[in-house]
Amino acid sequence: MKIIIGQGSCGIAAGANKVHTEFQNQIQSKALNVELTLTGCIGMCHLEPIVDIVDDDGEKTTYVKVKPEIVDEIITKHIIENKKVDEYMINEIDQMIIDKQERIALRNCGLINPEFIDEYIEKGGYKAAEKAITDMSPDEVIEEIKIAGLRGRGGAGFPTWFKWNAARKSLGETKYIVCNADEGDPGAFMDRSILEGDPHSLIEGMIIGGYAMGAKEGIVYVRAEYPLAIVRLKIAIKQAREKGFLGEKIFDDDKFNFDIRIKAGAGAFVCGEETALIASLEGERGMPRLKPPFPAQKGYWGKPTNINNVETFANVPWILSNGGKAFAALGTEKSKGTKVFALTGKIRKGGLVEVPMGITLREIIFDIGGGIKDNKKFKAVQMGGPSGGCIPAQLLDTPVDYDSINNTGAIMGSGGMVVMDETTCMVDMARFFLDFTRKESCGKCIYCRIGTKRMLEILTRICEGQGKDGDIELLEELGAKIKEGSLCGLGQTAPNPVLSTLRYFREEYEKHIYDKECPAKQCENLLSYNILKDKCIGCTLCARKCPVGAITGNVKQPHVIDNEKCIKCGECKKVCKFEAIEVK
Incomplete structure (x- = not known):
């Protein structure tokens, strides 16, 4: 019998380490012959900590939201008395979230121990690399990736085979293959989960890519803010070397030597851009440079370099094992295969999902994500992410593919989906994302450095009730200039959140500017709190809870709020049991 505890970052944050310790103590104290192991995140972050118990006959039972205090009950009933504890088991609806998905990049996440290479090998790991190196030429490998139609999953969606082929055809003995694991979008954690849950899929994908383009060295550029991912990746690289999958004469090929090292980055968002990432690798400040020459011709230390992200590489072994046609059979004509998305924000079932390209936003958010929290x-x-755009409710049936998403004014990006409900102020949301890109701008381009700052100042004024006639037009003009005058993708896409919200929620901006109202009731300077006399019974609870004494009145008599004293903290509305507090 085996007990498997999900110990990705989300599981650990929910208390999985304490749960693991309690299982360990219970197994020892009861002298049970049970194997206790770990795995990464299976994607259902909202149900963590997750514990799987695999019986001797192979039947798996999944327990969710497990706390240390219920471990004894689970062990006593399930393991000793052989009775499942229905109260803590995953329900059918949540199980269907996994069953509905088509998992390729996430195929092993939540199923294997990422710190034990033999479990990856048992799942067919490194067979694809062996096939490529022993049975295929580099050109045949690239052709298979071309047949698959794999496009880069880091955001731009550029054809992977084309980049590999360009690096292969570039002159020179020394070439590099780089994995961009510098996942900087707020609300995105796709690459992190693969690194934590299935690092060998990345390593194997890089081995295949290195063979295809003639590179002898691979570098994983990963955020230093991903400590668990780095630890597990280091373990995986060490184990792969010990097995002979990295190093010299891989699979007894006298001509193919390949190894991988890790570079921890400082977390600069701009280093998601290829040339800025290369500058950082070389020890310089992460700033983009003009292209051409492209990295495939002149990249790391001036040598031909190919850069793909974690999810892109994780797809490669599956494609080599199952054939490019099998991958191309999924998705749409121009967007093949599957895509991993991180569902965050005002959604019931947040976490990771992997679905075929072409599925609609409605299906992802409502059928898989369970809809909006609190029935909002x-x-x-x-x-x-911050370079993307906001897609409104009327476009919920938009297919999720590169072209369709681009047509809405958003971008696919690396796969972050931040869901918003009726309580979200779109002006404030645009301000939040623009503040992020303004801080992350490297400052090289004047339009990006100064233009984003000016746009942020305008948005801040609007949210504070100081908006004026002409602000909307000025935002649109600045946005267009920044897109046109910026060198790299950060500046070219920085205005997207503002321009997309102006496109679909213009009336919300107008309400802020002309009526001095925030329809979502989020911008504090535009709010006023009043007590409805016909609902107030004079219980005095709101007055007692008001931190500044802005509420007065006699017992059993309607109370009054002094708006000059009111700091708009909302405490009165939280404590009122009679819905007597009105917010305008």
């Missing part, structure tokens, strides 16, 4: 009304979804 769906308002928009932010796609593409």
Whole structure:
């Protein structure tokens, strides 16, 4: 019998380490012959900590939201008395979230121990690399990736085979292959989960890529803010070397030597851009440079370099094992295969999902994500992170593919989906994302450095009730200039959250500017709190809870709020049991 505890970052944050310790103590104290092991995140972050118990006959039972205090009950009933504890088991609806998915990049996440290479090998690991190196030429490998139609999953969606082929055809003995694991989008954690849950899929994908383009060295550029991912990746690289999958004469090929090292980055968002990432690798400040020459011709230390992200590489072994046609059979004509998305924000079932390209936003958010929290009304979804845009409710049936998402004014990005409900202020949301890109700008381009600052100042004024006639037009003009005058993708996409919200929620901006109202009731300077006399019974609870004494009145008599004293903290509305507090 085996007990498997999900110990990705989300599981650990929910208390999985304490649960693991309690299982360990219970097994020892009861002298049970049970194997206790770990795995990564299976994607259902909202149900963590997750514990799987695999019986001797192979039947798996999944327990969710497990706390240390219920471990004894689970062990006593399930393991000793052989009775499942229905109260803590995953329900059918949540199980269907996994069953509905088509998992390729996440195929092993939550199923294997990422710190034990033999479990990856048992799942067919490194067979694809062996096939490529022993049975295929580099050109045949690239052709298989071309047949698959794999496009880069880091955001731009550039054809993977084309980049590999360009690096292969570039002159020179020394070439590099780089994995961009510098996942900087707020609300995105796809690459982190693969690194924590299945690092060998990345390593194997890089081995295949290195063979295809003639590179002898691979570098994983990963955020230093991903400590668990780095630890598990180091373990995986060490184990792969010990097995002979990395190093010299891989699979007895006298001509193919390949190894991988890790570079921890400082977490600069701009280093998601290829040339800025290369500058950082070389020890310079992460700043983009003009292209051409492209990295495939002149990259790391001036040598031909190919850069793909974690999810892209994780797809490669599956494609080599199952054939490019099998991958191309999924998705749409121009967007093949599957895509991993991180569902965050005002959604019931947040976490990771992997679905075929072409599925609609509605299916992802409502069928898989369970809809909106607290039965609120769906308002928009932010796609593409701070460089993306907001897609409104009327476009919920948009297919999720590169072209369709681009047509909405958003971008696919690396796969972040931040879901918003009716309580989200779209002006404030645009301000939040623009503040992020303004801080992350490297400052090289004047339009990006100064333009984003000016746009942020305007948005801040609007949210504070100081908006004026002409602000909307000025935002649109600045946004267009920044997109046109910026060198790299950060500046070219920085205005997207503002321009997309102006496109779909213009009336919300107008309400802020002309009526001095925030329809979502989030911008404090535009709010006023009043007590409805016909509902107030004079219980005095609101007055007692008001931190500044802005509420007065006699017992059993309607109370009054002094708006000059009111700091708009909302405490009165929270404590009122009679819905007597009105917010305008």
